[in-house]
Amino acid sequence: MPGNSQSTTLRVEELTSQASPENSPPLPENVEKIIRQAPAPDGYQVPIHHIRVKGKQATSTTSTNGDPAIIHFHGGGYFLLSAEMCLPPLVQAVSQTGVQILSIDYRLAPEHPYPVPFNDCWAALQWVYANATELNIDTARIAVMGESAGGGLAAALTLKGRDTNLTPPLAKQILVYPMLDDRTTTNHAGGIGDIESYAAPARVDSVEGLPPLYLDSAQLDMFVHEDLEYARRFVAANIPVDLHVYPGLPHGFEAFSAGTSVTKRAYENRFKAMASF
Numbered sequence: 001m002p003g004n005s006q007s008t009t010l011r012v013e014e015l016t017s018q019a020s021p022e023n024s025p026p027l028p029e030n031v032e033k034i035i036r037q038a039p040a041p042d043g044y045q046v047p048i049h050h051i052r053v054k055g056k057q058a059t060s061t062t063s064t065n066g067d068p069a070i071i072h073f074h075g076g077g078y079f080l081l082s083a084e085m086c087l088p089p090l091v092q093a094v095s096q097t098g099v100q101i102l103s104i105d106y107r108l109a110p111e112h113p114y115p116v117p118f119n120d121c122w123a124a125l126q127w128v129y130a131n132a133t134e135l136n137i138d139t140a141r142i143a144v145m146g147e148s149a150g151g152g153l154a155a156a157l158t159l160k161g162r163d164t165n166l167t168p169p170l171a172k173q174i175l176v177y178p179m180l181d182d183r184t185t186t187n188h189a190g191g192i193g194d195i196e197s198y199a200a201p202a203r204v205d206s207v208e209g210l211p212p213l214y215l216d217s218a219q220l221d222m223f224v225h226e227d228l229e230y231a232r233r234f235v236a237a238n239i240p241v242d243l244h245v246y247p248g249l250p251h252g253f254e255a256f257s258a259g260t261s262v263t264k265r266a267y268e269n270r271f272k273a274m275a276s277f
Contacts, residue, residue: 028095030053030095031051031052031053031054032054033049033091035047036048036050036102038124040119040123041119041123042119044120046104046123048104048105048124048127048128049087049103050101051087051090051100051103053095065138065140066133066137066141067136068099068138068141068143068171069100069135070099070100070102070142070174071102071128071143072090072101072104073106073121073144073146073153074105074150075148075150075151075252078108078114079108079109080108082105083103083104084105089267090103092267093271099275100137102124106120117153118157121157122157125157125161129166139168140171141277143170143211143277144170144172144173145173145175145176146174146175146176146178147176148177148178148179148251148252151176151180152200155173155175156198156199156201158170158211159197159198160198162210170211171212171277172212172277173212173213174214175216176215176216177217177218177223177227178201178215180201180202180223180227180230181226182200183200184225202226202229202230207233207234210237211239212240212241212242212277213231213243214243214273215231215241215244216246216269216270217243218253219247219248221249221251223251224245228243242269244266254266254267
């Protein structure tokens with residue numbers, strides 16, 4: 001278990017398909033959403049959108065170690081979007097895979113620059129570990145997942161988990177066109193020094209000891225080169241890598257190509273990764 005454990009008291013607001021916000025699509029009949037909160041270092045209560053198949057809650061007679069879970073971080077360049085706005089594909093994933101997802105509604109820049117978003121996410125991860133029994137989660141089967149900036153946060157948390165000997169260690173990282181390197185420019189120059197790897201995971205000295213990597217990118221994505229380089233480092237370190245690059249597509253291609261064969265294939269690949277740990 002991580003050090004400096006959080007309170008095990010669950011703050012819960014039940015939200016079912018009948019009580020979803022008006023601007024959100026109704027949940028499938030087999031899925032429920034619960035909003036929880038985790039205390040950040042400065043006392044802020046970080047909202048966590050917990051999506052799971054109905055009937056998965058733990059009971060006093062539970063004889064197993066719990067079920068797998070994915071801790072998710074939304075994209076938006078650290079200054080846009082929210083967990084609520086990014087829920088629809090997560091709901092679909094839970095409905096199809098049965099794997100529960102906890103999406104972290106971390107605070108955004110410019111009001112809350114680094115390290116606030118990272119600290120919010122790390123606090124939420126620690127809270128999940130501390131409350132795993134009540135949440136019916138097997139701490140040996142926790143993965144992190146994110147898109148774009150959220151992919152950068154997911155990668156950063158795997159670094160923090162390794163560096164602090166998080167126990168059990170994270171089981172997998174699922175990164176979707178992640179934003180990893182502050183030095184990305186058209187000529188691969190630039191960037192500034194003294195940026196720590198928790199802010200830009202591509203700056204980490206070594207990927208040794210990190211969990212297996214699933215990584216999606218797109219051929220026309222502005223992050224494709226840093227994503228491929230990051231994956232190459234895992235291959236060199238003999239860490240399992242599942243890499244997918246979708247030809248002719250830009251960053252965030254799902255929004256522009258919904259329903260196409262390539263987007264369906266991308267989701268199928270991600271769902272397989274989400275059910276594989």
